[in-house]
Amino acid sequence: MRPLHLSTFVSSKSDKLLEHLGSLSKKYGAEGHTVLFALSSNIQPANCLGKAVDQLVNFNGVGPSVSSQGRVVGCLSDSLSSIKLFSERFGGSEVVSCSVAVLESKHCVPFYSPLPGRQKPQVGRWHSFRKINDAEDAGALGVDQIDAASGPGGQVNWEEVWNRSTGSSTSAGLLLEALRSISPSDVHSLLHMSVLHPDLFLEGLSAGLPSTTTLGLYASPTHFITGRPVTLFLDDRIYGEGSVGVALLRDNDNEAAIPTSSTEFLEAKKLAEPMTVTSVEGNMVNALDNSNPTQLLLRAIQVGGISSPETGPITSRTFKEDEEFALGVLSPTGKIIQAFKITxxxxxxxGGSISLDAIQAPAVGSTAQFLHHAATQSLRLPPSFLSQGFEKISFITTRESTMGHSISADELTQYPDSFIAEGTFLAGSHAGFVMSQGTLRSRVAKTSKDTWSCSLKGGMGVLEWPVE
Structure with a gap:
């Protein structure tokens, strides 16, 4: 299927965003469609954020005839102010945004998963489950259900977990029921918005939808905004844990309406020469070209002439505080297809092992190259990004939101107060995104190792449809 509508609205004024949402809901809100949204959490004042959420949650209740079949899925995301396209248009001021996708309900399946995120990323990880105390999340899949389905060595029998959860009428079964009610071969793509590191959820997707392309955004932390770690929405329910999303189904009448997936890494500079990954352990790379990885990185930094204005030459003790470095995985043509931030x-x-902010280190035998993203580097979208030839849904790793400067009354006349990117759904998070390009492995069973995450600034996962 292809979306009925995609747009990203960016403005320096919260009231303009409210007006835009009102016009969208009047146009699409009475037709029983499914709506996916990402609303920036920096909307001020707080009552405007509340009004925007109310408009989105009640999107399908606006119009001459209210349909009971419409669904709403979304999250609070980070500001897009660090993207040069928008900062230049608005004179460097802080901007608010909302991206909206309108989907045909007969070709998509919304869901919620209560499976929690990993508490702490560790080498040799073990999963620590915790119960959710919020009344809104009281139906979450409990530790007792997961433990009961665990076998020797802590392996989880996902089929048994699915069976246990779908036997209840609580919200714990929503994701699992949705997946079990459709054939995996009917799901060509899946979009989700999640708490950070939802390992169990991702394992379940890999097991249940082995040939499906998945793209997920790590939702913006909202502890000081809504009192929840993240803020996720499914219809009129609000969740502070787990994942929400929508599975996109094949349209048998239009097989060409299946998106292609790709990645971009804005302003990522390659350092040194490509290498071969020769030893890994969990999320650690122990050897590159059978050599000490950290020594190779420091040598690449020195040869590249990279230094910090505060501390001078970058060392193994300072590089992660001053700049961002990553290990990129290259395609046979030399294109960066994955990037893992070095932590x-x-x-x-x-032995000089490097730790990656990754679910799993790149496979042994992969061709890799060090990457550098300067701390002061703007995120410049390529000119082709807003091309009229494609419609796209993109999740991008942004810088942490910081309030931009205020614009004076004189400056207000120099800049537009809003901008709409039609045909584009762009959502940002400084925590990053997670992706599995299942269509690339349609002949091979997908495993959890095929799922990877990117927290390098400027990393972007994309699903796109050619315009008919």
């Missing part, structure tokens, strides 16, 4: 490394310990 730690010491040339004198553990």
């Amino acid at each position: 730690a490394g010491d040339p004198a310990h553990r």
Whole structure:
């Protein structure tokens, strides 16, 4: 299927965003469609954020005839102010945004998963389950259900977990019932918005939808905005844990309406020469070209002439505070197809292993190259991004939201107060996104190792449809 409508509305004024949402709901809200949205959490004042949420949650209740079949799925996301396209248009001021996708309900399946996120990323990880105390999330799948379905070595029998959860009428069964009610071969793509590191949920997707392309956004942290770790929406329910999303189904009358998936890494500069991954362990790379990875990285930094204005030359003790470095995985043509942010490394310990912010390190035998993203580098979208030839849904890793400067009354006349990117759904999070390009492995059973996440600034996962 292809979306009926995609748009990203960006404005320096919250009231303009409310007006835009009102006009969208009047146009599409009475037809029983499914609506996917990402609303920036920086909307001020707080009552405007509440009004925007109310308009979106009640999107299908506006219009001459209210349909009971319409669904709403969404989250609070990060600001798009760090993207140069928008910062230039609005004179560097803080902007608010909302991206909306309108989908035909007969060709999509909304869902909620209560499976929690990993509490702490660790090497040699083990999952620590915790019960959810919020009344809104009281129906979440409990630790007792997961433990009861666990086998030797802590392996989870996902078929048994699915059977247990779908036997109840609580919200715990919503995702699992939705997946079980349709054939995996009917799902060509799946979009989700999740708490950080939803490992169990991702494992379930890999097992249940082995050939499906999935693209997920790590929702913006909202502890100081809504009092929840993240803020997710499914219809009139609000969740602070788990994942929400929508499975996109094949349209048998239009097989060409299946999107292609791709990745971009804005302003990522390659360092040194490509290498071969020769030893990994969990999310750690122990050897590149059978050599000490941290020493190779420091040498690449030195040769590249990269230094910090505050501390001077970058060392293994300072590089992760000053700049962003990553290990990129290359295609046979040399294109960066994955990028994993480097979080730690010491040339004198553990053979110089480097730790990655990753579900799993790149496979042994992969061709890899160091990448650098400067701390002061703007995120510049390529000119082709807003091309009229494609409709696209994109999740991008942004910088952490910081309030931009205020615009004076004189400056207000120099800049537009709003901008609409039609045919584009762009949502940002400084925590990043997670992706599995299942269509690339349609002849091979997909495993959880095929799922990867990107927290490198400027990383972007894309689903796109050619315009008919």
